[in-house]
Amino acid sequence: MEFLVEIAVALPPDMPADQRAALLARERDRGLALRAEGTLTRIWRLPGRLANVGIWSAPDAEALHEALTSLPLMPYATVSVTVLARHPLEDAAAR
Template sequence: MLFMVQMQVNIPASIDKDTADALKKNEKEMSQKLQREGKWRDLWRVVGQYANVSIFNVSGNEELHQILSNLPLFPFMTISVTPLTQHPSAIAQID
């Protein structure tokens, strides 16, 4: 199943820089692992914000929930999830 996931990150200023840097490093490693596995299909930065729009290709709601809730920055995210299905006029086929 495909999902569009919008993530807004808000790391509190009270978190020390070393901790924030470690969280960001771990988040990057995890996101790249999931991309290589094909689960995190697309990752797009929202210009001017600490936010992204991503497309996930997972088995369903439960797998997506597990992935998102295990992200290192999850405690500092506001997340919006939209399930997707192919549009009948789309030329490209979903893999």
């Protein structure tokens, strides 16, 4: 299954800079691992804020939930998930 996932992050303004940097580094590493395993298939930054939108692939909603909750930034994130279904035009374009 494919999912459209939007993640917006709100870190505490008083978070120490070294803690913030370490957290963002762990998030990047986890994101790279999710890309490598094929769970996070595409991702775009939303300019002007600490947010992104991406296409995620998982066998079901539970597997997606596990992947999302593995993100180090999850305690600071607001996540919106939309299940995607194949559109008939996709099949027509392949012909």
